[in-house]
Amino acid sequence: MISGAGQADVALLVVDATRGEFETGFDYGGQTREHALLVRSLGVTQLAVAINKLDTVSWSKERFEDIIKKLRAFLKQAGFKESDVTFVPCSGLTGQNLISKPTENSLVAWYNGPCLLDVIDNFRSPERPVSKPFRLSVNDIFKGTGSAFCVSGRIETGILSVGDRVLVCPNRESAVVKSLTVEEVSQSIVFAGDQATVTLAGIEMQNVSVGNILCDPQNPVQVAMKFQARIVVFNVTVPITKGFSVVLHHQSLVEPAVVSKLISQLNKSTGEILKKHPRFLGNNSSAIVEIQVSRPIALELYSECKELGRVMLRVAGVTIAAGLITKIIL
Secondary structure: OHHHHHOOOEEEEEEEOOOOHHHHHHOOOOHHHHHHHHHHHOOOOEEEEEEEOHHHHOOOHHHHHHHHHHHHHHHHHHOOOHHHEEEEEOOOOOOOOOOOOOOOHHHHOOOOOOOHHHHHHOOOOOOOOOOOOOEEEEEEEEEOOOOOEEEEEEEEEOEEEOOOEEEEEOOOEEEEEEEEEEOOEEEOEEEOOOEEEEEEEOOOHHHOOOOOEEEOOOOOOEEEEEEEEEEEEOOOOOOEOOOEEEEEEEOOEEEEEEEEEEEEEEOOOOOOEEEEOOOOEOOOOEEEEEEEEEEEEEEOOOOOOHHHOEEEEEEOOEEEEEEEEEEEEO
């Protein structure tokens, strides 16, 4: 889920309108909340919400509006703009309102909006940062032909051509691009936003790991074991304190980490410092913290590269905070 969301431009959130099922998914710890927080934390701004199985409640307008009311307040708190979220009533079983306008009289009586496919087709295409230095986050590694091997992942920024030399960080190993494919079609050049498979030569396969960053040798990504981030804390059962252990998610990298310092607590809306060196961080708080990992990782400042400047903190499989990298401590 996290790996896929990290490569997404837009998201489709499917919720179950069956009485009791929506409430289960939406309550604290439910997957509806978790998935919405994940995609927003990873930079997705456009969201279609498919309110599925509405046929099980006889296409009730009241049920549809009740679910919207609860979700809209939560999604706004999570950081979605109301204008970027579209709610669509549908039924996967009957196919109503999925790829064409509904024909069910009970739904047509009160709904005249778009079908789900039209909502997806009308998402805005994001601008691609092709002018920035090349960056690719490695999501998978597999054996190619001969001595070469392949890595796959999303081109976060820049462009890449066959024959280019790349730097694999954090190990700073050099490699040469032998071939490029996008959706199994050979390409001579790939651009930011492409999900590409890159065949590498001149480097051993064991020296590349999932979570590594391929970058421009002339303008490499930074490598560090400490950084500062401005985080927003979600629902936590135990307050975050100095020395708090977390699992850091940075693109496809998953790494044990520690919140080594609580630098300042902030006003969530204005960013104004409310308190320096707080003793703990509770639910729905915002803060500047220092995070430390046990080995070097490849990072970027959010101000320089949004795609590689986001992090998530998780504990026991639950996302407890998301943040933006504001300072890299070398």
